[in-house]
Amino acid sequence: MYQFSTAQELLAICEKEKAGIDEITIRSEMEASGQSREYIWSRMEEHYQVMQESIKNGLASDIKSLGGLIGGNAYKLQQYMQKGCLSGQTVIKAASYALAVTEVNASMGKIIAAPTGGASGTLPGVIAAFVEDRDMAEEMAVKALLVGAAIGKIIASQATLSGAEGGCQAECGSAAAMAAAAVVYLAGGTAEMSVDAAAMALKGLLGLVCDPVAGLVEVPCSKRNAIGAAHAMLCADMALAGITSFIPFDEVVEAMSRVGRMMSPDLRETARGGCAATPTARSYVLKINNLQTEQ
Numbered sequence: 001m002y003q004f005s006t007a008q009e010l011l012a013i014c015e016k017e018k019a020g021i022d023e024i025t026i027r028s029e030m031e032a033s034g035q036s037r038e039y040i041w042s043r044m045e046e047h048y049q050v051m052q053e054s055i056k057n058g059l060a061s062d063i064k065s066l067g068g069l070i071g072g073n074a075y076k077l078q079q080y081m082q083k084g085c086l087s088g089q090t091v092i093k094a095a096s097y098a099l100a101v102t103e104v105n106a107s108m109g110k111i112i113a114a115p116t117g118g119a120s121g122t123l124p125g126v127i128a129a130f131v132e133d134r135d136m137a138e139e140m141a142v143k144a145l146l147v148g149a150a151i152g153k154i155i156a157s158q159a160t161l162s163g164a165e166g167g168c169q170a171e172c173g174s175a176a177a178m179a180a181a182a183v184v185y186l187a188g189g190t191a192e193m194s195v196d197a198a199a200m201a202l203k204g205l206l207g208l209v210c211d212p213v214a215g216l217v218e219v220p221c222s223k224r225n226a227i228g229a230a231h232a233m234l235c236a237d238m239a240l241a242g243i244t245s246f247i248p249f250d251e252v253v254e255a256m257s258r259v260g261r262m263m264s265p266d267l268r269e270t271a272r273g274g275c276a277a278t279p280t281a282r283s284y285v286l287k288i289n290n291l292q293t294e295q
């Protein structure tokens, strides 16, 4: 009764039940899992607490990733933000939080895969920055997570959330779509606006390849999460301004799936193409291989 696997179905249920995406997501989860509302809510609350913890830990100046390619960028952006910034406080805060979570992920810390480890920064970054800047209750953040989850669920059922299968469009693109829908909800937009924002966010990152340098989820992954956060905020603003997506969300998801299938395996997490095939990336790989041989 509350199950949906497309945005069209989700919006029809929202309309019929006169309820928001957050409410339909929790009802659908209760129906599918047989768990109580309280149990599902408390799990989402726990997820948000872990997200907040990873933001806090990732803002440390001395954090270093396992591969040594990233660390301290979230801290730098926070410092920079104090002196003013070009893109606006909440956008930069969201980007710095996104960097923080991915730096924790790359240093083997605890994060919530939302939707994956590589793309774990965008959704919490956007939600936490917005909730903090608007002085909203934590309850709103949990509801926004449910909105983001609905978008992730649709993409997972119609396409993929995996970079190895669909390229980075499936990971960072999906994360940006989830974040865009979530922040539209927080800003008081309608369910249709959330879905339009998600469509614009995914469209904007269509074709993005998965090309982790040395196979490590560090470069370009971390900064793509920050870019995804800013991208999500812009798409949310466009939807809130009444701009709609010419291509409906479900068709964008289908297109993403098709593009993913057309992508060369070199561009799907094998570290053989894109940024991973650049001279800088190759010389880094050579350096770590030499170090390992010496040990």
Ligand code: SF4
Residues within 6 Å of the ligand: 118, 119, 162, 163, 164, 167, 168, 169, 171, 172, 209, 210, 211, 212, 217, 218, 220, 221, 222, 224, 269
């Ligand atoms: S480049 Fe690949 S590994 Fe990195 S975030 Fe994107 S999909 Fe994940």
